[in-house]
Amino acid sequence: MIQIYNTLTRKKELLKPIEEGHVKLYVCGITSYDYCHIGHARSFLVFDMIVRYLRYRGYRVTFIRNFTDIDDKIINRANEQKVSSEDLANRFIKEFYLDTDRLGILRPDLEPRATEHIPEMIELIQELIDKDLAYQSGSDVYFRVADFPGYGKLSGRNLEDMQAGARIEVNEKKQHPMDFVLWKGSKPGEPKWDSPWGEGRPGWHIECSAMSRKYLGETFDIHGGGQDLVFPHHENEIAQSTGTTGKPFANIWIHHGFVTIRDEKMSKSLNNFLTIREILEQYQPEVIRLFIFSTHYRNPLDFSEAALQDAEIGLDRLYDCLARIAGCRDEGRKKSAVSVKDREKIESLQQRFEYAMDNDFNTAQGLGLLFDAVKVMNKVVQTVQAKPSAEDLDLLQKGGETVRELAGIMGLLQQDPVVYIESKKRKLLDRLDISVADIEQMITERAEARQKKDWAAGDKIRDRLLEYGIELQDGPEGTTWEVKI
């Protein structure tokens, strides 16, 4: 059984989908006015992993993630760049797909856009007005928070506390300072839609209430987003949705932690963010995935070059193990070289991994278990010199497959290990001033010298290659080389 931490109750709860075996999930997507940064990547990746794991566990998942394609930020940015809001939003949705496709993020089942659901939002606002939970003021419509019992429940605050320390602008149009806008009258030149309250555009919060209701119903299983969305966005969604239906909105609220830089939140306002594509120039997608999943999704994750380099070394270690297993051959060895304890470790990997992941998607623990299994399998391959008994070969191959399958839940180890290692080698080699032919020529010369036991000459060649960044490894099958970073 899967346990998930629910922000609403501040406890881990068993996942019990409303419809047996079918999980309905809504996640807040981007406001499309700029490139996505590594913090966004964490959000996409966390929910990508959650969806993959739920499906792995046999659930049918309906996954919705919206695009906010109308908003003040979009309008402002569009004005700066002298393009239409629509063109700007469309452009950054395209850029979003470029980034997420490179990261291997699965597409949600539906990706509704706010601008395509204006009638649904208007309908919802009208219902709120009819229930007297919303009121028109000038050309705007506001939600009346004081009349919604339980406002603040998700974020654990009450109206009095919020007002006391709030840095809220005085707005004559609001009856209560915490009231929030549902419909905003448009100023000249701004994008606008017709409504019973005049021309205008929807507020930010109403779109998620309207679109989730349309596609998932009045009550659904999981609503997700970043921790910064808890208040006010998700609090307001609950007020709007439960306000109209009188029913619970989402049963479980999942909020992931931030990516920080030097322990400070990465954000556009602090201008300390790194875009996904900037990082992809240096590191391949699976490195970013390993970095993200090495910490539990609710904890903050500090970004640094060193952390990514660690992740890259770790990924190499996993691929090296798979390549090593692929290189094993059965040459008629009879006796098993695997201890009972090690065999047990490999055979129980899947079960232990599921136990970790069932506990609120503990990828950090899950990864630890994968590394643990890899360690054992490396040992076996080493012990038998890549020539295991038929029984051991079977264990290794099954173990390798399990590692690959489980890593796949995090989108890891999806490449052929030999291809991964070779392509990485080539990429590194491109940065060096030496060709493969030159390297192989020098290795041949060195082999000749070594055959004559002219160690000094051989070592000289090895040193020269090292200056180019090439590291030699002498094994029983001859000399291999690697590019040293």
Added chain:
RNA sequence: GGCGACGUAGCCAAGUGGUAAGGCAGAGGUCUGCAAAACCUUUAUUCACCGGUUCGAAUCCGGUCGUCGCCUCCA
């Protein structure tokens, strides 16, 4: 000011009351002509600090200190 999260080795990080996973880095060893890679061994009597509950606490409770976040747009 209100609300919340976090503090585990040199660094990163898991740990759902039963005696501290895993990764990186370091040290010693096996292998090697010497190396490298790989493997083995090793590195926290202790989990910010102080009290309490318990047969038993990194885990639960109270307090102190520190860091971060939300309360304004944010993943």
